[in-house]
Amino acid sequence: MPEPITRDEVAHLARLARLECTDAELDTFAGQLEVILGSVARVAEVVADDIPPTSHSVPLTNVFREDVVRPSLDRDEVLAAAPAAEDGRFEVPRMLDEAP
Amino acid sequence: MTAELVDYAEAVTAWEPVIGLETHVELGTRTKMFCGCPTAFGAEPNTQTCPVCLGLPGALPVLNGQAVRSTVLIGLALHCDIAAWCRFARKNYFYPDMPKNFQISQYDEPICTDGYLDVDVEGEIVRVEIERVHMEEDTGKSLHVGGATGRIHGATHSLVDYNRAGIPLVEIVTRPVEAGPNAPAVAKAYVEQLAELLRTLDVSDVRLEQGSLRCDVNTSLRRPGDAYGTRTETKNVNSYRSVERAVRFEVSRQAGLLEQGTRIRQETRHFHEDTGTTSPGRSKEEATDYRYFPEPDLVPIAFPVDVVEELRASLPETPAVRRARLRDAYGWSDLELEEMTNAGVLDLVVSTVELGAAAPAARALWQNEVAKAANEQGVEASSLPVSPTDVARLLALVADGTLTAALSRQALAGVLAGEGDVDAVVAARGLAVVSDDGALRTAVYDVIAAQPDTAAKVRGGNMGAVGPLIGAVMKATGGKADAAKVRSLLVEVLT
Ligand SMILES: [Zn+2]
Numbered sequence: 001m002p003e004p005i006t007r008d009e010v011a012h013l014a015r016l017a018r019l020e021c022t023d024a025e026l027d028t029f030a031g032q033l034e035v036i037l038g039s040v041a042r043v044a045e046v047v048a049d050d051i052p053p054t055s056h057s058v059p060l061t062n063v064f065r066e067d068v069v070r071p072s073l074d075r076d077e078v079l080a081a082a083p084a085a086e087d088g089r090f091e092v093p094r095m096l097d098e099a100p
Numbered sequence: 101m102t103a104e105l106v107d108y109a110e111a112v113t114a115w116e117p118v119i120g121l122e123t124h125v126e127l128g129t130r131t132k133m134f135c136g137c138p139t140a141f142g143a144e145p146n147t148q149t150c151p152v153c154l155g156l157p158g159a160l161p162v163l164n165g166q167a168v169r170s171t172v173l174i175g176l177a178l179h180c181d182i183a184a185w186c187r188f189a190r191k192n193y194f195y196p197d198m199p200k201n202f203q204i205s206q207y208d209e210p211i212c213t214d215g216y217l218d219v220d221v222e223g224e225i226v227r228v229e230i231e232r233v234h235m236e237e238d239t240g241k242s243l244h245v246g247g248a249t250g251r252i253h254g255a256t257h258s259l260v261d262y263n264r265a266g267i268p269l270v271e272i273v274t275r276p277v278e279a280g281p282n283a284p285a286v287a288k289a290y291v292e293q294l295a296e297l298l299r300t301l302d303v304s305d306v307r308l309e310q311g312s313l314r315c316d317v318n319t320s321l322r323r324p325g326d327a328y329g330t331r332t333e334t335k336n337v338n339s340y341r342s343v344e345r346a347v348r349f350e351v352s353r354q355a356g357l358l359e360q361g362t363r364i365r366q367e368t369r370h371f372h373e374d375t376g377t378t379s380p381g382r383s384k385e386e387a388t389d390y391r392y393f394p395e396p397d398l399v400p401i402a403f404p405v406d407v408v409e410e411l412r413a414s415l416p417e418t419p420a421v422r423r424a425r426l427r428d429a430y431g432w433s434d435l436e437l438e439e440m441t442n443a444g445v446l447d448l449v450v451s452t453v454e455l456g457a458a459a460p461a462a463r464a465l466w467q468n469e470v471a472k473a474a475n476e477q478g479v480e481a482s483s484l485p486v487s488p489t490d491v492a493r494l495l496a497l498v499a500d501g502t503l504t505a506a507l508s509r510q511a512l513a514g515v516l517a518g519e520g521d522v523d524a525v526v527a528a529r530g531l532a533v534v535s536d537d538g539a540l541r542t543a544v545y546d547v548i549a550a551q552p553d554t555a556a557k558v559r560g561g562n563m564g565a566v567g568p569l570i571g572a573v574m575k576a577t578g579g580k581a582d583a584a585k586v587r588s589l590l591v592e593v594l595t
Binding site for chain 1: 396
């Protein structure tokens with residue numbers, strides 16, 4: 001069995017996902033995630049070394065597109081979907097730091 | 101924590117710099133990595149977007165085959181192994197320039213691994229080992245409003261343009277380079293020669309000033325024989341010279357901290373072009389914080405072995421081989437070739453010669469005039485508004501006597517100032533040599549009449565006195581006469 005998931009780990013995950021959780025929610029989610037991880041661990045127990053992990057359900061490789069330009073969207077249409085726009089650009093709240 | 105900077109020369113007597121370089125190259129494909137939006141630089145903001153590169157719900161990426169071929173070509177040119185099978189991965193983080201809230205990248209399965217680039221550092225070959233070459237997508241561009249000079253801090257809000265989001269990006273990561281005291285020069289030479297190689301492969305326009313080549317420089321120090329020290333990652337290094345300066349500064353800074361017993365923080369730092377210094381950015385996120393997982397919307401790549409071999413066979417001559425060829429064909433010395441490479445004008449000089457200019461004259465003009473102007477302005481020569489066509493025309497006009505050397509410099513100044521092409525500048529500034537014999541003769545007679553004493557000396561056989569007369573004629577014609585011709589006219593009239 002894997003290590004039990006701690007409340008701190010759930011709080012860390014919540015921060016990475018930009019979710020605000022109360023202490024009570026952290027406890028609830030820790031319990032629920034524990035169940036999920038436990039179930040996955042049970043599956044892992046029966047997996048033999050000769051079975052590769054699955055990331056794609058269809059056995060396809062090399063799906064490539066030709067490097068040919070297709071029309072882009074109309075800018076007014078694009079920006080109409082934005083909460084706010086200025087000078088042809090999406091307006092967003094101030095950023096607190098450079099990109100990670 | 102701050103400390104005194106330690107003088108670079110002194111720092112490297114006690115500490116060994118170890119560097120690593122992560123270079124991002126925007127590929128020159130017509131379309132983006134996962135959609136058919138165009139990639140042209142400089143378009144109106146948000147006019148090259150679609151549901152895929154805006155991350156709209158339900159949109160599905162489809163991989164650009166040309167981008168994969170270009171990446172494999174880069175890997176082969178860097179002597180890498182090409183993965184028989186690999187996948188894309190999602191790198192999860194929240195930032196406004198990434199509309200999907202994840203970046204499609206490659207994580208534990210890069211398409212190219214374990215290569216090298218032999219770098220010529222002042223005549224000595226340094227082998228820089230390449231750890232990996234992988235594919236990813238570029239992010240959008242942010243404009244910060246309300247703060248000082250577009251800085252992120254103090255801004256009230258930001259404006260985002262997603263034209264760049266989704267442009268194919270290749271990241272080339274070196275292994276740590278134990279470069280010794282020469283680390284700044286090795287870093288600069290590596291980036292320059294990598295850029296030269298990429299240009300040769302014709303996979304990117306490789307323009308640092310437009311951001312199609314971007315470089316992060318990792319630097320750490322250790323005592324000789326010790327394990328590697330903690331490294332910092334310097335971002336925002338936007339010119340070859342800055343690569344060198346950034347390493348130099350980090351060595352001085354880290355030596356100062358280490359010598360007062362302070363540990364180096366593993367962090368991202370930003371390079372400031374104006375001061376040549378770095379300042380801390382955010383502490384680096386742990387790789388696990390990105391929660392990488394295989395991208396479910398893109399199937400794995402098993403790049404066909406026969407296409408790999410086809411690409412391998414199509415590799416163009418390397419810059420080193422090319423230099424040898426140019427040396428033989430055009431008679432430039434190794435030193436001249438190195439100077440042209442360092443000044444970023446070699447390709448421009450070669451193009452000029454291919455347009456018919458003489459090799460020595462083309463080299464001299466780019467090296468002594470254009471590169472000098474670029475250096476004064478602190479930009480790359482290739483970004484100045486003068487083309488090989490301009491320089492070839494300029495040299496042709498000098499060769500046929502239409503322009504003197506002095507006039508050609510004025511014409512070049514006009515072209516550099518954006519006044520148009522050579523012919524337009526020559527016409528607008530009235531620069532052509534006064535070749536009309538009549539006009540020149542009139543000027544000669546005027547000068548002789550105005551300076552009878554000097555003219556008498558020449559008549560009396562004192563040829564030294566002809567100099568002032570030539571000067572006077574040149575002045576009268578506004579410098580537009582050919583001095584040799586003026587001299588022969590004066591001699592003809594007076595003797
Ligand atoms: Zn698109």
